[in-house]
Amino acid sequence: MLAVFIANGLAVIGAGSLIGVDTVSSVLLAGSLGVIKVAEALARAYIDDGKITLDEINESFAIMDKAKKK
Numbered sequence: 308m309l310a311v312f313i314a315n316g317l318a319v320i321g322a323g324s325l326i327g328v329d330t331v332s333s334v335l336l337a338g339s340l341g342v343i344k345v346a347e348a349l350a351r352a353y354i355d356d357g358k359i360t361l362d363e364i365n366e367s368f369a370i371m372d373k374a375k376k377k
Contacts, residue, residue, distance in 0.1 A: 315341030
């Protein structure tokens with residue numbers, strides 16, 4: 308989850324400064340949203356059958372991997 312937070316947070320540093328949002332707030336918001344996306348995917352996988360498989364974990368984290376979206 309830390310890697311997800313860092314990857315999302317660093318991606319928006321420049322964008323936040325362009326619209327007047329301070330750097331720390333931009334990083335915290337983007338990083339938190341990335342972690343929330345993965346946590347939501349894990350929760351949905353758990354709700355389906357009451358367990359989380361390794362494949363479901365990998366799929367949950369894969370939503371953050373832009374290389375796999377291509």
